[in-house]
Amino acid sequence: RQGHLPMVMLLLKCGADPSLIDGEGFSSIHLAVLFQHMPIIAYLIAKGQNVDTTDFNGQTPLMLTAQKAIGPEPMRFLLKFNPSLNAVDNVQKNTALHWAIASGNTSAVDLLLEAGASLDIKNVKGETPLDIAYQSQNHFMLYMIQEEEKMRNRRNNRLLKIVEKYELFLMLASSLTFMWAIGYVVDLGSDSWLLKGGLLLSLLFGMSLFVRQLVGLKNLRYLPTAFLLSSVFWMSMTWFFWFLPDILCTQEMQLSLELLVNLNLVQTDEHMMGLLYYFYKTWSTDPGYIKTSEEEKKENIIALAEAGCLDFRTFCTSCLVRKPLRSVHCLACQACVARYDQHSLWTGKCIGIGNHYYYLLFLFFLTMTGVWLLYGSLQYWSNHCAASFHQDDAWMYFTQTVSCFPWVSYISSVACFHTLWASVWLTVQLYQIVFLGLTSHERMNLLVQRKSSKHPVSLRRTPYNLGCFQNLADFFQCNCFGMFKPNIIDWTKQYKLFHLAKEKNVHSV
Template sequence: MAGSGLACKKHCHGLHRPPTHNCHSVHGDTDLSVTPGPPPVVEDPSTCDIVKATQYGLVERCKELVEAGYDVRQPDKENVTLLHWAAINNRQELVKYYISKGAIVDQLGGDLNSTPLHWAIRQGHLPMVMLLLKCGADPSLIDGEGFSSIHLAVLFQHMPIVAYLISKGQNVDTVDLNGQTPLMLAAQKALGPEPTRFLLKFNPSLNAVDNVQKNTALHWAVTSGNTSAVDLLLEAGASLDIKNGKGETPLDLAYQSLNRFMVYMVREEERVRSRRNNRLLKIVEKYELFVLLTSSLTFMWAIGYIMNLSSDSWLLKGGLLFLLLFGMALFVRQCVGLKNLSMLGLLYYFYKTWRSDPGYVKTSEKGRKENIVALAEAGCLDFRTFCTSCLVRKPLRSVHCLACNSCVARYDQHSLWIGQCIGIGNHRYYLLLLSFLTLTGVWLLYGTLLYWSNHCVTSYQEDGAWTYFTQIMHCSPWIAYIFTLATFHTLWASMWLTVQLYQIAFLGLTSHERMNLLMQRKSSKHPISLRRTPYNLGCFQNLADFFQCSCFGVFKPNVVDWTKQYNLFHLSKERNVCSV
């Protein structure tokens, strides 16, 4: 028996394992808040040998046999000790008992010459990992495949175990027998972006090389065709110039792989990095806001100017508009695409919405590690309470925004119009922006209609819809252009403002929460009410809480710091640490 998830082989589904236990695959479950349940029913526990009793968690039978003289250090015929069997089956009480009776916590055994800690990590038992570490297990020991504890956790994608090991002092750049770091292993063997993205949060060495082929993590990602890891490593700043033992750069390996997308990714990153040394682009980046405002207003003016040319050739106007759009797209790609391209305007509330902190959940590196350890020891280090991207404990109503790459407190949405998240910090400004935009749009619509009535000879009542439309377009294409823009923005702004006010006043929910409940209601067999939520305190109280307005003392708004609110009932952290 290998004693591992990679080599469960005959014991994973055989006679020596409890029938209710499932062997985790390489891409196994990452919710590690599992605790050992009651032992399964066996026909006659008194007839079980100590190995089977350990696997089934029959504590009394195990104690009976040990007290009768069984040596807990004695391995079975496969060189596996009782502590290994207890660890792989998450039998915490038996582990404590065997160690108290002299079991060696770092005993090597099985086909892979692994310790009980290795076995527990391969199976994803975080409670067992914590127990063994408290009992003195050494996470730096190498198993028969050349992996240390953190390498195994990365290989099996048990991210909470990775976080716990690092938080307890394990070096994120620990090397295995071949000199590979966990980041290299994730780039080479892990499918999907999560292991690589997760490790990058702990600031590993991007340019370390292994002992054998002298590859960096980027070399390994390119060689294995792991495009998601390549993308993440390039974004993190991995070097493109380091050569491996054969004198090959990551780009050389990309060409050898014949993967066109991989080649494009690496070459594009080279181009982007060379542009960063451009003096003009550095100036543009420094004054990005001014450039965005100026270029966008100029673009809007140019469209109207072209439409208002005296020429009657719509082919000419169409060609000029196409060239303008092409030039603007090229400008955005080369100069403006530095951070984000937003719906721009010189409005105060737009600026406040864009520049205000939407409620990012922040913590120090020390605080992150303390939270990881606290959640793990409380038995709730899972994705309901812990963000593996930000490495922070997730407050109630917070969501990790992929666009901003941050957790946002009381998250509502990521607005495409302003390129910013809407959360507790700027939600009120966002509503005021929608209100101001709606009023401005109505005012513009009124102005365009007033212009047409005074300067165009045609009439809708007398000439009909088509003649009226062609005449007003001929009368002033510029005004028609302004009317089209005003109509579009007035419609979406007014409708979205209505939806937002309805959600806030009558439901007490954010847009994200409401959409989640609607999806749950479609898939659930039982009716789910949008009104019956812990956050709905009644229309007027909801508005008072949202706007933090007492209405001259009529209401008392609740003051809640949603960046640090972890439970619904304001209980102490000790009593309700796992609330979601």
């Protein structure tokens, strides 16, 4: 009841029986759940208490949380231990979902539905969870359950099952089509901007409808990735079918420039190959997820509790693992990532120790591809557009060039957008790695700390900043012909801060 973990450990060591039931009908794990002492719950389960232990009325800890707990945390925590979702109590034959609905615990309902709790089990009065929701007249909860039911029915449909399986490919294909369609509308021969605007608006409307209907919530985060890949596809198509023949033509005319043009061609191809390769590597390489088996998790909990450091700043309650130094729990990936940098919007994956290097190269090649494409479009415009800067004013010149080849303008604006964000982000990343020795996440944290703290917080004086050259050598793990000795640190297993630097650093990150 009071949350005294050391006393719980001492009593268990001396042979106390945690499964005994008190006067109110609760066993010790029920009390820990009721008073939300997460370390004690973890410790009791790690010590072999069954997570489905029933109390006097046959209620499991999960049912008790569904009925009485406030906020999503206790339920989320219990679900980590794989409790039985469809167990029923002795008296009312309610499942945890029945209890959650009856007591109006919305967050618990949400978590239980997500975990796959059954919607068909009837209690002693013959009521399903949906019936109870009707009675409670909680409209939001009713909506949640009906939506879940619809989704589960859809999952049984064979066609939709196939769609779900290939959802990512479908998303990519439709994103390609939409991008092409936008370009097609922009490129239409008609001069009426009203017509084009109307068509574009209806395209956008169709796109949002499509996304809402077909893309599941889980895959929604890959939408920017689909956009990026289709941009790259249409950029390369434009390069090969518009600019390349043009440049080859020029090549015939200007033999003296042959070498330069050849270099240009080869480089663009290389950049695109490099871009795709490093995108694939960033996407497919494990960023450094912290993995442990069930047994190891339990051993960890016991060892940490007995060492007096079952502290939720160093222990991840979602993964039930001890967090290594510099690791962060990513909510999108549902895992702890070693030397976490960010969850990348454009690749839809976490960036950590495993793929940070590939991510930088991906940014580099994206920038280069964009720059060459912009160069190609400038060449194309200067060769084919009649508008001349000297005769007209700047705005006229601009509009004439843009309307000269709408498709080229469209693709080059997409290229411009990608070049801009990639180059800015690459610069920021390099600055952080070389001059600060920090990850983006750590830097953001320190910046927030600096705002709220009365004392000056230095970004440069951290234990991870070992000077520009050493930072660089550590990041790329290169010794630059023996000039530097990179520190080899396994960030997936590093728990304690050690003094990398000779000077004593004042701030911990």
